[in-house]
Amino acid sequence: MLDVGRHPNIELMAYSQVERVEGQSGDFSVTVRRKARYVEEDKCTGCGACAEKCPTKVSDTFNEGLGTRRAIYSYFAQGIPSTHTIDPEYCRQLNGKKCGVCKKTCQADAINFDQEDRVVELQVGAIIAATGYEVFDPSCIPEYQYKEIANVVTAVEFERLLSASGPTGGHLDRPADLAIEAEIEALEKKAQKSQRVLDKFEKKYGEASPKFYEKYQKDEFEDDEDLKKWADKYDAHMGIAGPLDSLKKKAEGFGVAKRLAFIQCVGSRDFRFYPFCSSYCCMHSIKEAIIAQEHESETTSTIFGMDIRAVGKGFEEYKIRGGNQSGITYVRGRVAEITQGPDDNPVVWYEDTCQRRVRNQEFDMVILATACAPSNGIKELAQVLGIEINEFGFLKTDPSQPLDTTRAGIFTCGCAYGPMDIPESIVQASGAAARAAQILSDFQMRKAS
Amino acid sequence: MNKDILVIGGGIAGIQSSLDLAEMGYKVYMVERLPSIGGKMAQLDKTFPTNDCAI
Numbered sequence: 001m002l003d004v005g006r007h008p009n010i011e012l013m014a015y016s017q018v019e020r021v022e023g024q025s026g027d028f029s030v031t032v033r034r035k036a037r038y039v040e041e042d043k044c045t046g047c048g049a050c051a052e053k054c055p056t057k058v059s060d061t062f063n064e065g066l067g068t069r070r071a072i073y074s075y076f077a078q079g080i081p082s083t084h085t086i087d088p089e090y091c092r093q094l095n096g097k098k099c100g101v102c103k104k105t106c107q108a109d110a111i112n113f114d115q116e117d118r119v120v121e122l123q124v125g126a127i128i129a130a131t132g133y134e135v136f137d138p139s140c141i142p143e144y145q146y147k148e149i150a151n152v153v154t155a156v157e158f159e160r161l162l163s164a165s166g167p168t169g170g171h172l173d174r175p176a177d178l179a180i181e182a183e184i185e186a187l188e189k190k191a192q193k194s195q196r197v198l199d200k201f202e203k204k205y206g207e208a209s210p211k212f213y214e215k216y217q218k219d220e221f222e223d224d225e226d227l228k229k230w231a232d233k234y235d236a237h238m239g240i241a242g243p244l245d246s247l248k249k250k251a252e253g254f255g256v257a258k259r260l261a262f263i264q265c266v267g268s269r270d271f272r273f274y275p276f277c278s279s280y281c282c283m284h285s286i287k288e289a290i291i292a293q294e295h296e297s298e299t300t301s302t303i304f305g306m307d308i309r310a311v312g313k314g315f316e317e318y319k320i321r322g323g324n325q326s327g328i329t330y331v332r333g334r335v336a337e338i339t340q341g342p343d344d345n346p347v348v349w350y351e352d353t354c355q356r357r358v359r360n361q362e363f364d365m366v367i368l369a370t371a372c373a374p375s376n377g378i379k380e381l382a383q384v385l386g387i388e389i390n391e392f393g394f395l396k397t398d399p400s401q402p403l404d405t406t407r408a409g410i411f412t413c414g415c416a417y418g419p420m421d422i423p424e425s426i427v428q429a430s431g432a433a434a435r436a437a438q439i440l441s442d443f444q445m446r447k448a449s
Numbered sequence: 450m451n452k453d454i455l456v457i458g459g460g461i462a463g464i465q466s467s468l469d470l471a472e473m474g475y476k477v478y479m480v481e482r483l484p485s486i487g488g489k490m491a492q493l494d495k496t497f498p499t500n501d502c503a504i
């Protein structure tokens with residue numbers, strides 16, 4: 001990634017989109033919209049002082065919504081470019097409110113609320129569409145209750161939970177527990193605020209609030225506006241303190257997730273959604289189970305799948321090692337349903353096809369190995385590029401020229417072509433680069449002229 | 450004829466294509482819709498089968 005940012009032959013245009021492509025192989029003219037970041041790219045040093053001061057919290061998409069970022073943000077800590085971006089949807093200043101804290105903080109004077117989109121024209125000979133994929137959204141599978149049961153997560157969410165730079169610093173804290181901890185934090189803030197008001201009354205009247213309230217309840221006071229206010233405030237304070245106490249008690253029992261279930265083929269090999277095998281998800285479930293056990297040695301994982309597709313050099317060995325050394329049990333069977341058990345524990349209902357029995361088992365967390373879906377906006381991009389997509393929604397290519405799209409001079413590679421893992425994406429990427437270089441070589445150019 | 454190349458998407462595939470072409474001497478424009486490049490791989494903790502760090 002760093003090399004792309006530094007290479008003298010690469011001009012990086014992030015936060016941008018292709019709007020128009022005309023011409024033909026060897027001679028395309030392309031219009032690119034460079035969206036306004038409201039931060040000057042050549043001035044921003046990426047120091048992050050602005051984001052520390054920005055008062056607006058926004059759900060962090062890089063962390064799959066498991067944490068928050070600010071309205072001014074860098075997409076992720078090591079992101080290239082490191083230029084910060086203001087989210088126009090949430091920024092107070094850009095929505096007509098008074099703020100501008102980032103502008104006051106920025107020592108490089110990089111914030112520019114008046115920045116506008118820029119449209120640039122490029123002349124190129126070849127195009128490579130490497131637009132990747134989207135993680136399938138499992139909320140359309142009612143029986144798995146993703147979103148309904150907090151401790152049912154997708155494999156990408158689980159990657160973020162495992163990551164030392166993620167929202168939990170690499171601890172497998174469960175989303176349901178995190179939500180309760182966030183609630184405790186919010187209630188504590190509220191309680192502190194109302195305690196400060198009570199303190200003032202206590203100081204004024206020289207009495208503790210509970211004692212005063214007891215007397216007030218017994219009608220020991222004349223009608224008095226101020227005392228009524230005190231009583232109301234105390235009432236409201238107890239309304240916060242009660243739930244806060246019980247949540248805190250509940251939180252005492254929280255630990256990291258140690259009993260994990262991985263459910264394979266969620267949205268893949270399913271004729272309701274995608275009939276194809278997404279090819280990499282068996283492997284990433286094994287990987288995630290191995291890493292989880294490296295973090296916490298007592299962790300055990302059960303991987304539920306029709307079969308485990310470990311296709312690749314060293315992959316079968318990886319699978320076996322996971323079983324022998326990392327506490328993984330493989331169960332052959334498709335999970336029928338996930339239900340809510342006690343203590344926010346999901347319960348997995350499945351048929352163990354080897355034992356020919358319907359069983360259920362309780363886990364701390366369930367991880368859904370979601371399908372590789374075509375990337376959002378691929379239809380629109382295909383239209384701009386004048387190329388076709390196939391019946392699954394990926395870019396269409398000819399089996400005899402697998403990296404050539406349906407328009408000469410435009411190539412594809414990686415998951416824009418279809419589901420594949422990183423090594424395969426790299427192989428295809430070098431292939432697509434070679435195809436592009438080939439049609440633009442001096443030899444081809446001489447032939448054409 | 451123009452010898453510059455446009456790569457759309459800054460995931461691992463787009464990154465590899467761009468670096469290969471840049472090393473061959475071609476000028477590459479890389480267009481990424483998100484604020485930073487890296488794609489899905491940047492979100493991964495470690496990668497199979499070697500369990501190396503993703504970034």
Ligand SMILES: Cc1cc2nc3c(=O)[nH]c(=O)nc-3n(C[C@H](O)[C@H](O)[C@H](O)COP(=O)(O)OP(=O)(O)OC[C@H]3O[C@@H](n4cnc5c(N)ncnc54)[C@H](O)[C@@H]3O)c2cc1C
Binds near residue numbers: 134462480486
């Ligand atoms: C949970 C999980 C774990 C995984 N673990 C592993 C692993 O351990 N090892 C492994 O080998 N593989 C793993 N994979 C697979 C891996 O993520 C993919 O193989 C790889 O990311 C594909 O790279 P790509 O560049 O083709 O696509 P992407 O990573 O999706 O990159 C595409 C890029 O294009 C951009 N883009 C999209 N549309 C446009 C547009 N219209 N204009 C401009 N830019 C656009 C996107 O923003 C993105 O940056 C895992 C996948 C998942 C879901």
Ligand code: SF4
Binds near residue numbers: 268
């Ligand atoms: S790789 Fe495994 S989990 Fe993914 S679709 Fe294929 S069989 Fe199912």
